Structures are given as C-alpha cells and as structure tokens.
Amino acid sequence: MLNGVSKLNLDAKGRLAIPSRYRERLMQDCAGRLVVTLDQERRMVIYPYNEWKVVEAKLVALPISKMAVKLKRLMLGHASDCDMDKNGRINLPSYLREKNKLDKQIVLVGIGNKFEVWDEESWNLEWDDDEELELPQELEALSL
Numbered sequence: 001m002l003n004g005v006s007k008l009n010l011d012a013k014g015r016l017a018i019p020s021r022y023r024e025r026l027m028q029d030c031a032g033r034l035v036v037t038l039d040q041e042r043r044m045v046i047y048p049y050n051e052w053k054v055v056e057a058k059l060v061a062l063p064i065s066k067m068a069v070k071l072k073r074l075m076l077g078h079a080s081d082c083d084m085d086k087n088g089r090i091n092l093p094s095y096l097r098e099k100n101k102l103d104k105q106i107v108l109v110g111i112g113n114k115f116e117v118w119d120e121e122s123w124n125l126e127w128d129d130d131e132e133l134e135l136p137q138e139l140e141a142l143s144l
Contacts, residue, residue, distance in 0.1 A: 002048075002110030007120060009104055014097055015089040016117075019108065023088045033085035036092060037075050044100045044117040045093070051113045052079070092117070 006019045018026065026032055026048055030140040035052035039045045047055060059076055082090040092102065105120040118126070 001112055002115055003112070004110045006108045008108055010092070010097070010102060010106060011058050011089075013091065014094055016106070016108070018084060018088045018090065020088065022110070023084070026084065032088075034082045034084065034090055035079050036090070037069060037079040037101070038096065039075065039116075040071065042074070042099065044096050044102070046082075046090075046115040046117060047110075047113070049081075086105050094119050 002022060004019075004021070008016060008019070008057065010016055017078040023032075023132050025035070030051075032139055033049035035047045035049060037045060037047070037052075054064040056076065056079075060073070078096060080093045082092070082094070097103075099118065101119050101122075102117065103119065107120050107123040109116040109123075
C-alpha cells in the first residue's frame with residue numbers, strides 16, 4: 001500500500017525524487033516502472049506499472065458512452081511511462097506539470113494503489129477547509 005503525505009521539491013528539470021520509504025517496494029513490485037497520468041479531477045497521479053495495467057484494462061473494457069470516451073481520453077490519452085533512475089527520481093512530463101501548476105514545492109500523497117501529486121498551496125487550501133467529510137451510507141459502518 002502506498003500511504004502517507006510527503007512534501008517534496010521538483011528539481012530544475014522537473015524530476016521528482018520518490019521518497020526512499022517507497023523505492024524498494026516499487027523496485028520489487030514493478031521494477032521502478034511507473035505511469036503518470038491525470039485522474040477524473042484532472043489531478044496528476046502516479047501508478048506503479050502493475051496497478052496501472054489493472055486500471056487500463058478497466059478503462060478499455062468500459063461500454064461505449066460519451067462519458068467513457070472522455071474518461072479514456074483523459075486517463076489513457078495523458079498516460080506517460082516513467083522509469084525511476086538509480087537515484088529514485090522520475091521525470092514528470094512538462095505538459096502535465098503545467099496543467100497542474102506544479103513548479104517547485106509539491107505534495108505527494110499515497111492513497112493505496114497510487115500517488116496523487118499536488119502543488120503545495122492547493123494541498124494546504126484543501127486541508128485548511130474545516131468542512132466535515134460526509135460519508136456515503138455504505139461507508140458509515142467503517143470504524144474510524
């Protein structure tokens with residue numbers, strides 16, 4: 001599982017150093033091969049390659065509809081393979097960095113099977129909001 005929040009800096013070439021606590025696992029699980037794309041909220045996400053293949057298969061299998069085509073364009077169309085280098089860095093595609101206004105300070109959020117990539121200012125605004133989370137009925141039984 002990819003869990004946790006890490007505040008990081010992109011280098012001048014747009015490279016992100018994957019936190020060391022994830023590197024060994026990513027090397028074991030997917031040989032350091034990752035896929036960077038956009039999610040439904042148009043936020044940059046990073047999948048380990050093996051997790052991406054599951055998502056990709058689900059997207060391809062969607063029945064044809066206007067929304068399915070848009071989702072495929074978004075997620076499959078923006079997907080880019082990124083291999084970790086020997087220092088655990090990946091190069092984030094410039095067009096995805098621009099779309100997400102990622103410049104220097106970012107936040108990498110592990111949410112199970114993938115990472116979300118946020119610019120630090122947007123992340124802080126998201127969590128400075130005191131709005132209570134409303135759980136759907138099927139999640140209310142969770143003991144939190």
